Amino acid sequence: MKLRSILATDCGSTTTKAILIEHIDGEYRLAVRGEAPTTVEAPFEDVTKGVLNAVMEVEELAGRKLLDGDKIITPRNGDEGVDVYFSTSSAGGGLQMMVAGVVKGMTGESAERAALGAGSIVMDVLASNDGRKPHEKISRIRQLRPDMILLSGGIDGGTTKHVVELAEILAAANPKPRLGQNFKLPVIYAGNKMAIDKIKDTLGEITDLDITENIRPVLERENLKPSRDKIHDLFMEHVMQQAPGYKKLMSWTDAPIMPTPGAVGALIEMVAEKENISVVGVDIGGATTDIFSVFQKQFNRTVSANLGMSYSICNVLAEAGLKNVLRWVPFDIDEKELTNRIGNKMIRPTTVPQSLEELVIEQAIAREALRLSFIQHKSFAVNLKGVQKERTISDAFEQTESGESLVDMMELDLMVGSGGVLSHAPRRAQSARMLIDSFLPEGITQLAVDSIFMMPQLGVMANIQKEDLAEEARKAAIEVFEKDCLIRLGTCIAPVGAAKSGATVLTAELTLPGGSTETHEIQLGEIVRIEVPYEPVKAKLTPGKGMDIGAGKNETIETTIYGGVVGIILDGRGRPMPISTDPKQRISDLTKWSAAVQEYPEMDKE
Amino acid sequence: MAHAYTPGLKVLHETKIDKERRLPLKGTVTVEKGQTVTPDDIVAKTDLPGNVQMVNVANQLNIDADDVKDAMLAKVGTLVSKGEMIAETKGLFGLFKSNVTAPVDGTIEVISDTTGQVVIREAPIPVEIDAYMTGFIKDVIPEEGVIIESEGVFIQGIFGIGGESRGDLAVIVDSREDEITEDMITTDLAGKIIVGGSFISLSAYKKAIQIKVAGVVVGGFNYYDLEDILGYTLGVAITGSEDLVTSLILTEGYGKIRMGSRTFDLLKEHQGKFASVNGATQIRAGVIRPEIVIPLSKDELKGDHKDVHASEGIQAGSLVRVIRAPYFGRMGKVVDLPSELRKMESETMVRVAIIEIDGENVEIPRANLEMVETD
Numbered sequence: 001m002k003l004r005s006i007l008a009t010d011c012g013s014t015t016t017k018a019i020l021i022e023h024i025d026g027e028y029r030l031a032v033r034g035e036a037p038t039t040v041e042a043p044f045e046d047v048t049k050g051v052l053n054a055v056m057e058v059e060e061l062a063g064r065k066l067l068d069g070d071k072i073i074t075p076r077n078g079d080e081g082v083d084v085y086f087s088t089s090s091a092g093g094g095l096q097m098m099v100a101g102v103v104k105g106m107t108g109e110s111a112e113r114a115a116l117g118a119g120s121i122v123m124d125v126l127a128s129n130d131g132r133k134p135h136e137k138i139s140r141i142r143q144l145r146p147d148m149i150l151l152s153g154g155i156d157g158g159t160t161k162h163v164v165e166l167a168e169i170l171a172a173a174n175p176k177p178r179l180g181q182n183f184k185l186p187v188i189y190a191g192n193k194m195a196i197d198k199i200k201d202t203l204g205e206i207t208d209l210d211i212t213e214n215i216r217p218v219l220e221r222e223n224l225k226p227s228r229d230k231i232h233d234l235f236m237e238h239v240m241q242q243a244p245g246y247k248k249l250m251s252w253t254d255a256p257i258m259p260t261p262g263a264v265g266a267l268i269e270m271v272a273e274k275e276n277i278s279v280v281g282v283d284i285g286g287a288t289t290d291i292f293s294v295f296q297k298q299f300n301r302t303v304s305a306n307l308g309m310s311y312s313i314c315n316v317l318a319e320a321g322l323k324n325v326l327r328w329v330p331f332d333i334d335e336k337e338l339t340n341r342i343g344n345k346m347i348r349p350t351t352v353p354q355s356l357e358e359l360v361i362e363q364a365i366a367r368e369a370l371r372l373s374f375i376q377h378k379s380f381a382v383n384l385k386g387v388q389k390e391r392t393i394s395d396a397f398e399q400t401e402s403g404e405s406l407v408d409m410m411e412l413d414l415m416v417g418s419g420g421v422l423s424h425a426p427r428r429a430q431s432a433r434m435l436i437d438s439f440l441p442e443g444i445t446q447l448a449v450d451s452i453f454m455m456p457q458l459g460v461m462a463n464i465q466k467e468d469l470a471e472e473a474r475k476a477a478i479e480v481f482e483k484d485c486l487i488r489l490g491t492c493i494a495p496v497g498a499a500k501s502g503a504t505v506l507t508a509e510l511t512l513p514g515g516s517t518e519t520h521e522i523q524l525g526e527i528v529r530i531e532v533p534y535e536p537v538k539a540k541l542t543p544g545k546g547m548d549i550g551a552g553k554n555e556t557i558e559t560t561i562y563g564g565v566v567g568i569i570l571d572g573r574g575r576p577m578p579i580s581t582d583p584k585q586r587i588s589d590l591t592k593w594s595a596a597v598q599e600y601p602e603m604d605k606e
Numbered sequence: 607m608a609h610a611y612t613p614g615l616k617v618l619h620e621t622k623i624d625k626e627r628r629l630p631l632k633g634t635v636t637v638e639k640g641q642t643v644t645p646d647d648i649v650a651k652t653d654l655p656g657n658v659q660m661v662n663v664a665n666q667l668n669i670d671a672d673d674v675k676d677a678m679l680a681k682v683g684t685l686v687s688k689g690e691m692i693a694e695t696k697g698l699f700g701l702f703k704s705n706v707t708a709p710v711d712g713t714i715e716v717i718s719d720t721t722g723q724v725v726i727r728e729a730p731i732p733v734e735i736d737a738y739m740t741g742f743i744k745d746v747i748p749e750e751g752v753i754i755e756s757e758g759v760f761i762q763g764i765f766g767i768g769g770e771s772r773g774d775l776a777v778i779v780d781s782r783e784d785e786i787t788e789d790m791i792t793t794d795l796a797g798k799i800i801v802g803g804s805f806i807s808l809s810a811y812k813k814a815i816q817i818k819v820a821g822v823v824v825g826g827f828n829y830y831d832l833e834d835i836l837g838y839t840l841g842v843a844i845t846g847s848e849d850l851v852t853s854l855i856l857t858e859g860y861g862k863i864r865m866g867s868r869t870f871d872l873l874k875e876h877q878g879k880f881a882s883v884n885g886a887t888q889i890r891a892g893v894i895r896p897e898i899v900i901p902l903s904k905d906e907l908k909g910d911h912k913d914v915h916a917s918e919g920i921q922a923g924s925l926v927r928v929i930r931a932p933y934f935g936r937m938g939k940v941v942d943l944p945s946e947l948r949k950m951e952s953e954t955m956v957r958v959a960i961i962e963i964d965g966e967n968v969e970i971p972r973a974n975l976e977m978v979e980t981d
Contacts, residue, residue, distance in 0.1 A: 134660035134723075161671070165721040172658045172716070172725050198720050287842075287890070306841055311890055314829070315841025336830060341931065343829030343860035346843050347765045347889055351930040351974045352954055358931055359952035426953035601953060 001468045006476055007058070007072065007082040008457035009051050010260055011038055011089040011249075016047075018054035019454050020062055020082070021480055028476040030484035033452060034058035039245070040091040046245035047091060048252075072252055084469060087253050088456040090260035091243070095119060095235050096178065098146040100126035100170070101215075102153035102162040105385045105403070107191065110215045111152040113380075114190070114224040116301045118231035119262025120148075121288075126169070128153075128162045134169055141173035147239045149175070149185065149207075150227060151199070152215040154192030163191045167202040174206055183242070184208040186234045190215040190227045210234065222384060228262075235259060255464045255473075261290050261301065263459030267477065268292045268416070269299045270462045274478065277413035280439065281455075282370060284419035286310035286349055289373040293381055295406040300381035304373040309366060309421050310349030317342050320368035327579045328364035328437070330590035331357070356600060359426070363434055366421040370438035378407045409442040409575075410496065410550055416486065418450035429529070429597045432489045432566045442496045442575050443550030444541075444561060447489040454485050488534040490564030494571040497547035499524045504544045505572045511538035513563075522572035525589070529597040530570070532563025569597065615762040615857075615895060617868050617978065619875075620907060623760050623899055624744065627735050628751035630654065639746050643737040643754060645772050645882055650751045653730035659710050663693045664722020666706045671722035678724070680714050686726065687711050693724070738770055739882040740901040757907055759876060759900035761857070761869055763823070766885030766896030767836065767845045768853030773820035775873060775881050775900065777801040782870035785862070786810045786824060795819050799881050799898075801873045804864040806854075808834055814852045821853040821883045823873065823898055825865040846886025846894075853885035855896040863935040866927065866978065876900050920977050926961060930974040937978065938963040 006021040006028075016038045022031040034057025039050035052070060059066045065080040066073060073081025097120040101108030104127035115122050123144045126137055149170065153163030170187065177185045187207040189199050193214055203209050213226040236256050240246040250257060258266070264283065272279045272294035281292040287308040292301045306315040317325060322335055341361065345351065353359040385403035417423070417435050425431045431449050435441075461477040464470045495505045506522040513535040520528055542556045543549045551557050561568065573593070580586045594600050633652020637643060663678070664671045680692045686708040697703035708726060716725040741756030776798045778790050786802035791813040800814065802824040808831040814822055815835075832840050836848060857869050881900045888894035920926055924940045938961035947955040948969060956971040 135658055138658045138660075161721055164718075165723060168716065168718055168721060168723055168725070169660070172660065172727075174655075202718075202720075312842045314839070314843075318839035318841045336828065337861070339830045340828060340860040344930070344934070347859060347887075348929045348976075349889060352950075352956055352971050353952045354930060354950045354954070354971055354974060355932050356952050359954065424954075426955070 001472055003083045003472045003476060005076055005082040006084055006461065007055065007066065008086045008461060009054060010456040011047050011050065011087065011091045012260065013091050014038055016050040016054045017453065018058045019457050020058050021476055028479040030480050032058050032061040034061060038091050040243065047243065048245045048248050051249060084254040085252055086255050086457065086460045087249060088258045088260045088263045088460045094121055095239060095259045096121050096123055096147050097150060098123050098126065098141065098144060099150045100152065100166050102128045104130050107152045107154065107216050109385065110222050110224065111150050113300065114215055114227040115150055115231065116303060117224060117265060117299065118228040119259030119265065120231065121303055121305060126166065128166065137169050138173040141170065141175050145176060145178045147178050148231065148234055149187045150231065151187060151189050152191040154195065155219055156193050156214050156217045158192055160192055160195035160198060163195050164198045164202060167199050171202050171206060186210065186238045188212060188227060188230050188234065220384065232256065232258065232262065254469065255460065255466060258460045258463065260456045263456045263463065265292050265299065265301050266463040267455050267459035267481065269294060271481065278411050279414045279416065280412055281416045284309060284366060284369060284421055287312050289369055291373055291377040293377065293407060295381065295408060295411060298406055300406065302377040302380045304376050307369045307373050309362070309369065310345060313342055313365060314346045316365050316369045319372055325364050325368050327586060328367050329360060330587050330594065356602060360600065362421065363430060366434055367438045370434065374439055378405045381406045409440060412441055412445050414446045414448065415439060415441060416448045416450060418453050418455060423449050423451065423453060427599065428489055428565045429599050432569060433597060433599055436492050436569065436571060440575055440577060441492050442494055445492050446562060447492055448486040449489060450485055451487045458485060488562065488564035490566040490568055491561045492569045492571055493541060493549065494575060495543045495547040495549045496575045497553065499544055499547060505547050506544060506549065506570060507542040508570055509540040513537065520570055522570045524572055524574060526572045527593050527596045528570040529567055531567040534562055534564045536560045537563060537568065615764060615976065616760055617866065617872065618760045619872055620757065620910065621760050623756045623758065625738060625754045626751065627738065627754060628747065629735060630733065632749040635746050635748065635752060637743050637752060639743050642742045644740050645737055647737045648734045649737050651732065651734045653732050656712060656728035656730050659712065659726045659728065661706060661709060661724045661726065662722055663706050663724050667693060667695050667704050669695060672719050674722045675717055675719055678717055682714050682717060684714050686714060739899050756899065756901040758902035759872060761872065761898040763855040763857045763896040764859050765843060766853060766855040766887050767848050768850035768885040769846050770882065770884045771820045771853045772880065772882040773798045775799050775801060775876055775879055777874045777877050779803045782865040782867060788813050791817060791819065793817050799823060799883055803870065805862040811835065811854065815850065819852045821855065823855045823857065823883070825856065825858040826861050826863040827854065827856055829860040843887055843889040853883055855883060855885055855898065858935060868978065920959065920975065925978045926975045927978055928970055928974060929976045933963060933968065933970060936963050941967055
């Protein structure tokens with residue numbers, strides 16, 4: 001089905017964002033966007049009010065009629081209305097799940113991966129071997145009141161005892177769902193198929209039990225898709241039905257409403273697949289930081305529930321430690337005064353940095369929130385644990401175990417940042433520096449930010465199942481993602497290896513758009529920004545002695561790279577990147593690095 | 607006229623205050639509509655299901671799960687006491703028997719022949735809800751709770767710790783700029799709600815806890831001292847369940863910040879009156895701020911309160927407080943609300959308000975202003 005006009009909304013916990021995509025001159029482009037406060041909570045308690053307000057703004061900006069009273073006009077009728085309407089939602093706290101598996105590191109982890117991949121927040125992972133006594137597990141289940149539980153455990157045909165024991169614990173807790181007092185809690189069983197009858201006996205009466213394929217039919221293979229799909233179905237059937245106004249919203253949309261992070265994940269997966277690249281995406285919000293990655297064609301998502309820039313800003317301070325935050329601050333500041341300032345941001349989360357000093361402090365905290373979230377992500381995005389690998393003689397010398405991280409920064413091709421602190425930084429060089437300093441990309445990596453956070457809406461479009469819509473919606477999602485969603489910051493080139501102070505770590509010979517050539521020699525500890533727009537640049541990159549930029553130690557790479565709004569950043573600061581513990585040296589280094597990329601206004605004057 | 611929506615804290619000298627008092631599970635409401643109540647009156651009660659203990663009888667007796675039913679002495683639904691034998695093997699010729707005893711008092715709820723587990727549920731836990739403040743029962747929510755209405759002073763703080771508390775108000779400083787120091791906390795303040803000015807030191811707050819002061823209302827406290835009181839670093843502002851004798855309510859924030867003059871004057875005016883306070887704070891969607899309620903009797907009410915519409919937002923002439931550096935804690939009057947975006951020192955482009963502070967006009971991002979809602 002040819003689509004000319006697509007409307008999509010994302011109902012976030014505070015703001016509902018609407019975008020209008022139009023097919024103009026043979027391509028899909030973002031026409032206009034609008035936003036309005038979300039209306040899930042009192043006094044409105046109807047999500048559609050916020051949706052209508054956001055669409056009304058789109059209507060005004062687009063200059064054509066999209067609404068007929070309290071309804072979105074679809075299908076399009078001449079110049080009025082849109083062909084299709086889609087939506088995502090994370091309002092009312094998003095989808096909150098509890099998962100259970102027999103062995104924490106195996107089926108427990110697979111269940112967690114399925115739930116996270118579907119876009120939920122995992123409140124807790126119960127496992128037979130998690131060290132808690134049954135009554136402790138029971139009181140935990142009661143206290144948390146999840147929206148849904150995913151129960152897994154055992155490979156098909158294996159022992160059923162442990163997974164039934166978990167079911168008995170659930171039954172004893174007799175949990176009630178968070179929303180809708182009079183409903184039974186949805187429970188998905190995705191474990192050993194031999195235990196299905198016993199699970200039905202134990203949980204069939206007191207919960208709304210749904211059975212799907214085993215998440216780990218054999219040790220060597222995960223089968224997450226059936227569980228992820230089931231989670232989406234139940235999210236629509238149960239959770240959304242209880243949320244204020246969602247019944248109405250669901251009747252408006254042309255495809256099921258997806259949980260926001262599930263949609264973002266779907267988009268990132270699609271981009272990685274289409275371009276055949278490795279991607280890391282990050283969304284840093286007020287309360288949480290979501291990280292998505294695709295390495296070796298495997299998708300992973302993690303949510304760092306209490307690493308955010310406002311509601312949980314003090315938790316970043318607590319987890320990172322004051323010293324780690326301060327190492328990014330290029331001036332002296334009283335430590336106690338700083339903690340009070342951060343505390344005040346937590347209790348007044350909507351304030352914005354007016355002074356430069358406040359901005360620098362916020363961006364210092366952002367680096368630590370991102371760094372910590374990425375550590376969590378790396379330890380979660382791993383090969384399957386518990387898998388016996390066949391070994392050859394050569395492997396015997398290289399003792400790699402199962403469960404090693406899939407995240408390889410040298411392999412990473414594209415990093416996409418989103419969330420207020422990255423998307424709305426006054427200078428794009430600040431976003432680039434925050435991404436580089438916290439993720440420490442190695443070799444050649446493209447950097448981008450999501451301009452207005454439309455990845456959720458594009459994600460839901462990329463994931464349409466309806467046959468007549470799927471292909472065209474997907475095409476629209478990709479085109480808009482490429483042309484309007486991403487702001488290309490540029491490319492970071494960072495050599496890896498041990499070098500002596502003063503040594504040249506990288507020589508870059510660049511043929512810029514227009515044909516002029518430049519050669520840059522980068523010393524250890526130095527960072528250089530070359531302003532080039534998002535156009536191809538021929539590059540001959542020669543690493544210094546003992547250094548690697550992706551092709552192996554001392555190996556030169558000839559390739560094409562791209563600039564962007566920031567340009568090309570040659571980062572010779574080393575991996576890992578040491579920061580001096582001597583305050584004087586630290587301040588001098590930070591000031592030098594900032595000036596090199598024109599990060600802050602005052603630094604420019606020097 | 608230009609206006610902007612800026613959430614504010616309420617500082618009301620006379621208003622109607624409704625409090626919902628709701629049970630965690632359905633139960634019995636013990637008062638009737640129209641009835642007057644005092645803070646300690648119980649308005650509703652219920653029994654929470656008892657804790658559950660799981661005993662793996664199969665493992666303990668070293669028998670198959672299938673055989674557990676036969677070994678059980680106590681059947682489903684039986685009441686058992688702690689130490690009572692609940693299962694026993696037949697042994698060999700009546701000898702070498704092994705047994706399992708109940709770890710707690712309770713009722714046998716489940717005997718599983720798959721896992722060999724026995725579930726014992728302990729006695730229900732009674733829960734009672736009190737009225738919290740003086741007032742009358744405006745409405746009864748059948749089986750769930752009540753809504754209590756009162757008239758009087760209502761003040762919101764910005765952050766608090768500790769839950770509900772009550773006592774007579776004692777303003778122990780002369781001005782809103784004064785700090786509460788350790789020597790000011792005297793034993794006669796036990797059970798009272800004490801009011802200070804700009805700050806309370808850690809040692810003074812600790813002393814207040816020691817002599818069982820009911821609550822502290824003050825402008826500021828140091829964020830890093832919270833850890834000393836709570837035993838952990840407060841990462842997110844969701845509080846109220848801390849086990850503290852002395853609830854703490856900050857009216858302004860972290861650091862030394864003088865209490866807003868209206869707040870201080872209002873508390874001083876009601877020196878000695880009985881107040882209910884709650885330190886519970888939740889800063890997320892569905893925000894909860896700590897509060898001070900001073901119910902007033904009919905004779906004390908002046909009947910001069912006006913309805914305040916916070917949703918109208920700030921406009922020229924509104925009284926606002928700056929809630930972020932560089933003018934943090936200062937009060938001012940809105941002079942103008944220009945519609946175009948302005949560039950701040952940080953280069954952030956924002957919508958601003960022009961505020962008159964001490965005779966000088968300054969530009970402040972609207973997001974950094976809080977409306978002072980007074981009546």
